[in-house]
Amino acid sequence: MSLHKYFENLSFVDYFHLVVLFILFYVIKFYYKYFTRPNKLPGPLPIPIIECAYCFRGDFKQLFVSLNKKYGDIYEIQLGGYRRIVLSRPEYIEKFFNNSTKHAKFMPRAPYSRGMKELLMGAKGLATSDDFKSWKFNRQFVTRAILSPSFNNEAIKWTKLLFEELEGYWKSLGSANSDDKKWTLETDFSKWIHRFTNDMIVISTTGERSYSIRSYYNTLSPIKTSYPDALIEDSDRFVKGINQVVAGIAFFAFLGPFVRHYIPFFRGKAKEILNHRDFLYERLDKIIKKRRQEIEVMPNKDLKNDMLTSLIIVNTERDVNYKKDVGEEIFPPMTDIEIRANILDAFLAGTDTTANLFCYITYYLCHYPEVKQKMLAEINSIFLQNSSFQLVHSDLSKLKYCEAIIKEVERMIPVVNLLGRYPTEPIEVGGYQWLANTMFQFDLVSLHRHKDYWPNPEIFDPNRFFLDNNKSESYLNVKNDDLKDDHNEKDDQNIGQKYSFVMFGGGYRICPGRKLAMIELLSLMVYVFGKYNVELIDMKAPLKTRSSTITSCQELMVKIKPRNQ
Known part of the structure; x- marks a missing residue:
């Protein structure tokens, strides 16, 4: 039969x-x-199909913090089809972040994902690349572009110009119902800062203006700005596209192709995310094509200092470093696909993280007036109050206490909650021998508050990072040294155990944009708090956040008024 x-x-x-x-x-x-399974570790019992998803209550940060309290510094959890080994002790993650070129290993952040390849179309850039040769090629030239003095000076200039635009909108809204000289504005600070960092990352990477600050102003003011509606709407769509692609990363990473393509609800969501991706790619392709045409007829002295221009001319006769600093290995020019992937990586990594961290800095400064006064004293000692605040890199590097505040806020509430590594070779971790292709997750929230390495970890105290500043190297002074030992932050070693604080990750995959992030954060601290009094409207209100792989500030209601009132 x-x-x-x-x-x-x-x-x-x-x-x-x-x-x-x-x-x-x-x-x-x-x-x-x-x-x-080998190396049985404590952890929640998985259930078929849903695995350990039943533990999730809507907040990834709280999920891993609660699991750390229950199971300790090394445990396992099954999610997304993978057994994940979660680590939150410095010595456990040292081998992943080892910055010695003799012992360092290149490791993908996650296993191969058909969904991520579909979403990012091959992931030719840095963030999700799992091919070392391709990643090394891209990282070498991205790092050279964004760590150059000309790029950093341009970033400082644009921070000033964008903030002047921002404070003009604040004054316009605050003066609507009061005297121009004694205005006060009550507003959602997080909305402004997210749009500021978006405009900043777009102009610094592409040299093209984005108008998301202006767009947000138009939603609040009856008097609209004079720019064409199409230009403002295009900026709105661009911001929305970035946000949707960021949100879609988890969607494409954890759901299989059958679910994404055939199940009605998920199919519609996937299509929406891919539409936003296509819009971003179309916009970036037009920008790249336009810039190539400009470069062809432009003398070298007139070339822009943005990341896009640097990547287009790399390894061409227009590149001042052509055939230099690469040893015997000669790389070809970058393709448009590689350029587009690197620019998109910068958008995804450089907007939300910086904006959220500055919101948390503002929140803590409002709750700790003694810290705020010490910060203002440092700012006033370098910049005259009510002056034009002409920032230069050398002045920013003097803001040691401001940098200590940034680091302590990041320790208290890390913007990035989880980092991942997927070693392609066997590795020993936590006294266990692990096979290649084991998924490791680093719980940064628990790591940064580990009681064995941080005295009184729940107390906000910037002096942890300030008192030893004379011995430490600033993140602001990172130099372009390619794949050499570029994570040489000695303060990581002076405070508790090495790798007890990993603000920008570590090892080969340390964040290449960390210097730009510090320039933005320090500049904003000078501009915002040097020129304005910023107070929380409700000091008792809890900080409104939402956590997935990063912790996002959802709302921060403040009262803003000029300091000279």
Whole structure:
């Protein structure tokens, strides 16, 4: 009897029994694999199909903090089809972040994902690349572009220009119902700062203006700005596109292709995210094409100092470093796909992280007036109050206490909650030998508050980072040294155990944009708090955040008024 005939003769009860047997076989196989796994670690018991998702209550940060309290500094959890080894002790993550070129290993951040390849179309840039040769090629020239003095000076200039635009909108809204000289504005600070960092990352990476600050102003003011509506709407769509792609990363990483392509609700969501991706790519392709045409007829002395221009001319005759600093290995020019991927990486990594951290800095300064006064004293000692605040890199590097505040806020509430590594070779971690292709997650929230390495970890105290500043190297002084030992932050070693504080990650995959982030944060501290009194409207209100892989500030209601009032 053929298989087809056999199934035709089955009754409903027979089908029911077959389904039950299939489910039973699946459950037995699932738990056999689980209970016979090597290196059994504590952790929540997974359930077939949903794994440990039943532990999730809507906040990833709280999930891992609660699991750390229950299971300790090394445990396991099954999510997204992978057994994940979660680490929150410095010595456990040292081998992943080892900055010695002799011992360092290149490790992908996550296993190969068809969904991520679909979303990012091959991931030719830095963030999700799992090919070392391609990643090394891109990182070498991205790092050279964004750590150059001309790029940093341009970033300082644009920070000033964008802030002048921002404070003009504040004054316009605050003066609507009061005297121009004694205005006060009550507003959601987080909305302004997110748009500021978006405009900043767009102009610094592409040299093209974005108008998301202006767009937000238009939603609040009856008097609209004079720019064309199409230009403002295009900026709005650009910001929305970036946000949707960021949100879609988890969607494409954890859901399989069948669910994304055929299940109605998920199919619609996937299509929406891909539409935003296509819009971003179309915009970036036009920008790249336009810049290539400009460069062809532009003398070298007139070339822009943005990241896009640097990547277009790399390894061409227009590149002042052509065939230099690369040893015997000669790289070809970058393709448009590689350039687009690197620019998109900068957008995704450089907007939300910086904006959220500055919101948390503002929140803590409002709650700790003694820290705020010490910060203002440092700012006033370098910049005359009510002056034009002509910032230069050398002055920013003097703001040691301001930098200590940034680091302590990041320690208290890390913007990035989890980092991942997926070693392609066997590795020893926590006294266990692990096979290649084991997924590791680093719980930065628990790491930064580990009681064995941080005295009184729940207390906000910038002096942790300030008192030893004479011995430490600032993140602001990072130099372009390619793949050499560029994570040479000695303060990581002076405070507790090495790697007890990993603000920008570590090892090969340390954040290449950390210097730009510090320039933005320090400049904003000078401009905002040097020129304005910023107070929380409700000091008792909890900080409104939402956490996934990063912790985002959802709202920060403040009262702003000029300091000279």
